[in-house]
Amino acid sequence: MKSPRIYEDLSLIRRRSKFVFTLIKIIFLLLLVYFWKVQVIDHQKYWKKSEANRIRRLPISPQRGLVLDREGNILAKNIASFKVSIIREKCEDLQESCQRISQLLDMDVKKIEKRIEKFKSFQLFRPIVIKDNLSDKEVAVIESRKSDFPEILLQTESKRMYPLETLAAHVLGYLQEISPSELKSEKQKGYEIGDLIGKKGIEKEYEDLLSGEKGMALEVVDSEGRVIRQFNQKQSKNGENIRLTLDLDMQKQMEIILEGREGAGVVLNAKTGEVLAMASYPNFDPNKFITRFTPEQWMELIQDPDFPLENRAIRGLYSPGSLFKPLVAMGALDSNIISDRSSFVCQGTTYIYRHPFSCWYEPGHGRVNLYTGIKNSCNIYFYNVGKNLGIRRIADTARVFGFGSPTEIDLPGEKRGLVPDPEWKQTARGEPWYPGETIPVSIGQGPLLVTPLQVAVYISVIANRGKKVIPHLFLSGSFSEESGPREEKSVLTDIPRDFRHSDFEKVITGMWMAVNEQGTARAAQVKEFDVCGKTGSTQVVSSETERKMEERGKKIETHSWFTGFAPRNDPEVIVAIIIEYGGMGGSTAAPQAKKLFALYKDKYAR
Amino acid sequence: MLDRSHFKTVDWWLVILVFINSIIGVLMIHSSSHYIPGSQAQKQMFWILVGVLFMFLSVSVDYNFFLEYSPFIYVAAVLVLAGILLFGSLTAGTKSWIKLPFFQIQPSELTKVFVVLALAYLFKEFKSHFISLRMSLWSSGLVLIPVFLIALQPDLGTALTYVPLLLGALLLAGLNKKIVVLFIIFGLIAGLLGWNFFLKDYQKDRVRTLIFPQEDPLGAGYHIMQSKIAVGSGGIFGKGYKKGTQSQLRFLPARHTDFIFSVIGEEFGFAGVLTVMVLYFLFISRLFRSLFVSRDRAGVYMVFLVFLMFSCQFLINVLMTVGLFPVAGIPLPFYSYGGSSLITNYIAVGLVINVKMRRFVNV
Structure with missing residues (x-):
């Protein structure tokens, strides 16, 4: 029935199998030895590491310091706000x-996922903020459905708030979530992804003082993640309150003046450089975008063609126009090119290097000397002075008065402006300087660019007869008693050239006459407060800007400048103000500056 | 086909060892996933039942019947692998899965069994002492085609589990020096090409991480470090069932799948590691014994290849948990959660039982 079984000879392949099995047995044994080493011999090392994994570090945020004006009015504070x-x-x-959660909070799910992706380096127990600035309604919704959402955490946090909204917004700046590039450079100071950090203005400049120091809480959890022990490893240290030099009344007055216009203005204490007011328009309300997220308002602001986020007082670059004339006069007097007795005749137009150059006053000013030249802002007079002085000496004098370099104010992002000279032209344009180009520079036109704050500093040199102020906003910090006196901002600084005192008096006389003897700046006259000043009306020459403005239906007016100081003999206050496309300096800027002088006189002058 | 006398010859010890290993697996899956929804442990038990069913099917018919059809099954399997590459959808970055209404299956796992059968078929009449060039090329092609298709998914880990099958078959058939040299040269070229043209960056990172794990503790080396910490902190007796902080606090990656051995090491210590290694060793030894009762060459090949598959997969996975092998995504047989792998394993064990059961059957 059964046929005989014929088995093949399989011994060879069985032997080979055994050989492989032997190898595997050896690996098993070696592996066991290795596990003995890891689990028994090196046990302590790994045990410690696994215990360290049970310790959770949670940063404790300090309160950010307040920002106050010089009289203690609150400009920036903190309020409680809910975040989830x-x-x-x-x-x-x-x-x-x-x-x-996206349904609960009525949010785009992609936004939440993006947010989580951003924080993926966080350990899993660390909460990731997905929405802040919660409304009462949202808080109520979250609170009522708490048990359905064990994975979300509702917390209060202190949120920056600017109670005066747009007031001094450019000076104060604002906070935003730290950027990856900042994180790289700030990491040593304990910042981490998601922290809010000062991005502009005082908030940025004094970030170190305002932000304080983070604390650290430690939690030890068991294998189910329950907290067994909790303690503070490091107390947080609240930020320092900062008192600014700003005077709220002056600031408000300045903002009323600029309201609805485009421009900037600065009021300085002439002796100390304290900034009493600084404004730039158009402005913004920082409360609208202090959030971790980028709302629509923010996008509108950064895309606005009027650049509302730019602080024009330190970043707006303008031609100084006729404001430059006292400086040219100082340079010419110092070089003995003119005296207060030399004069030129103004017939409305003159030919220099065979080109016609005209005065703003078409009929001509007739015979003009230094005093009437400044008083009536005669272009012809200064064309001739400038031509004789030459571009190099004009440029040197401009630098002596602080143009072309930052004023060193304690605000980030200040622009240095431009003082043109032959070297500049050779490098920037690859062409030599033509003598004809000196002529417009003599009246503050041409490639010359200055910021309103630089103008104020320049006037401080004239007002103080050869000493310059360093403008600053920091008055005092709340901890300064403890940490010793802060770096004292020197009150008056020497300038790198010695002018004759009498030259200053001559120029100041011209500026006094401009205001008080029916000169171009007469609208700035304040009774019993010897204002000395100078107006400017600068042509907006750039063809590109011109086109842009026309597209928006704006008539191309000149920029309207005024700068000055008061009182004449013992200067206390300096004003510099520019109203873009405001027309003539004498009719637009000067009467506004008067309000500032008058206010200062009422409040401070003895 | 299946009569009562066969039942008596079923290798019940092997079945029992498979069950013990599987049940420990379920317990560990529970420990490492009870806090996430989906009750993975219950699902795994369901897969074990399905696996038993498949094991029964693979025992019920004489393995020579499967061998007869193995060329066709093999071609069909390769076509499926090619098909999912062309038409499959990405799941977690790879095209490894076929989605069915209630679950998804991973053809690259099941194909392993078919490759074993095809290799046994290829060598069943091969009687010379050393392999011929022709046979070595045939067998290489047979294994490397699915390896290539799986590597393209890309699922390098699963592709890697096929390599021992090829090496095993070649070894058994008898390697001579010429062929070894040829293979080394071919291997080097393939390795160089692979590193420069086929490996994805994350895969290269894993290889680098193996060599320098401390370099990047939060990146690619993180998993290995956390796994080693888990194992090492377990000590001799472990932290206790469901008490492993590394696992329960989720520092350990892929806890209930690829890194389940680390959970054993953490919660039961060296004692647990030793127990599981002994139990698994008993299992592969039991598999190996069938090799000596096989009635024919094909049976020996089948048993040996299945034995080698289980041995290598286990060893690679365990080596991976302590950072001695790149994190390749290879499950621990019978322990890791996963239906496709479990069913494949039960079928493979079924084939070995089949060989032993039919040792007296006349051809």
Whole structure:
């Protein structure tokens, strides 16, 4: 029935199998030895590491310091605000959680996922903020459904608030979430992704003082993630309150003047350089975008063609126009090119290097000397002075008065402007300087560019007869008693050239006459407060800007400048103001400056 | 086909060892996933039942019947692998899955069994002492085609589990020096090409991480470090069931799948590691014994290749958990959560039982 079994000879392949099995047995043994080493011999090392994993570090945020004006009015404070975070560790399914939370909070799920992606380096127990600035309604919704959402965390936090809204917005600046590039450079100071940091203005400049120091809480958890022990490893240290030199009344007056216009203005204490007011228009309300997220308002602001975020007082570059004339006069007097007795005749137009150059006053000013030249802002007079003085000496004098370099104010992002000279032209344009180009520079036109704050500093040199102020906003900090006196901002600084005192008096006389003897700046006259000043009306020459303005239906007016100081003999206050496309300096800027002088006189002058 | 006398010859010890290993697996899956929804442990038990069913099917018919059809099955499997590459959808970055209404299957796992059968078929009449060039090329092609298709998914880990099958078959058939040299040259060229043209950056990172794990503790080396910490902190007796902080606090990646051995090491210490290694060793030894009762060459090949598949997969996975092998995504047989792998393993064990059961059957 059964046929005989014929087995093949399989011994060879069985032997070979055994050989392989032997190899595997050896590997098993070696592996056991290795596990003995890891688990028994090196046990302590790994045990410590696994214990360290059970310790959770949670940063404690300090209160940010307040910002006050010189009289103690609050400019920036902190208010309680609600934020909601997700804790990934408590999510059963992260994607599903995101979905559910997006419905709860009525948010785009992609936004939440993007947010989580950004913070993926965080340990799983760390909450990730997904929405802040919650409304009462949102808080109520979250609170009522708390038990359905174990993975979300509702917390209060202190949020920056600017109670006066747009007031001094450019000076104060604002906070935003730290950027990756800042994180790289600020990391040593304990910042981490998601922190808010000062991005502009005082908030940025004094970030170190205002932000304080973070604390650290430690939590030890068991294997189910329950907190067994909790303690503070390091107390947080609140930020320092900062008192600014700003005077709220002056600031408000300045903003009323600029309201609805485009321009900037600065009021300085002539002796100390304290900034009493600084404004730039158009402005913005920082409260609208102090959030971790980028709302629509923010996008509108950064895309606005009027650049409302730019602080024109330190970043707006303008031709100084006729404001430059006292400086040219100083340079010419110092070089003995003119005296107060030399004069030129103004017939409305003159030919220099065979080109016609005209005065703003078409009929001509007739015979003009230094005093009437400044008083009536005669172009012809200064064309001749400038031609004789030459571009190099004009440029040197401009630098002596602080143009072309930052004023060193304690605000970030200050522009240095431009003082043209032959070297500049050779490098920037690759062409030599033509003598004809000196002529417009003599009346503050041409490539010359200055900021309103530089103008104020320049006037401080004239007002103080050869000493310059360094403008600053920091008055005092709340901890300065403890930490010793802060770096004292020197009150008056020497300038790198010695002018004759009498030259200053001559120029000041011209500026006094401009205001008080029916000169171009007469609208700035304040009774019993010897204002000395100078107006300017600068042509907006750039053809590119011209086109842009015309597209927006604006008539191309000149920029309207005024700068001056008062009182004449013992200067206390300096004003510099520019109103873009405001027309003549004498009719637009000067009467506004008068309001500032008058206010200062009422409040401070003895 | 299946009569009562066969039942008596079923290798019940092997079945029992498979069950013990599987049940420890379920317990560990529970420990490492009870806090996430989906009750993975219950699902795994369901897969074990399905696996038993498949094991029964693979035992019920004489393995020579499977061998007869193995060329066709093999071609069909390769076509499926090619098909999912062309038409499959991405799941977690790879095209490894076929989605069915209630679950998804991973053809690259099941194909392993078919490759074993095809290799046994290829060598069943091969009687010379050393392999011929022709046979070595045939067998290489047979294994490397699915390896290539799987590597393209890309699922390098699963592709890697096929390599021992090829090496095993060549070794058994008898390697001579010429062929070894040829293979080394071919391997070097393939390795160089692979590193420069086929490996994705994350895969290269894993290889680098193996060599320098401390370099990047939060990047690619993170998983290995956390796994080693888990194992090392377990000590001799472990932290206790469901008490492993590394696992429960989720520092350990892929806890209930690829890194389940680390959970064993953490919660039961060296004692647990030793126990599991002994149990698994008993299992592969039991598999190996069938090799000596096989009635024919094909049976020996089948048993040996299945034995080698289980041995290598286990060793690679364990080596991976302590950072001695790149994190390749290879499951621990019978322990890691996953239906496709479990069913494949049960079928493979079924084939070995089949060989032993039919040792007296006349051809």
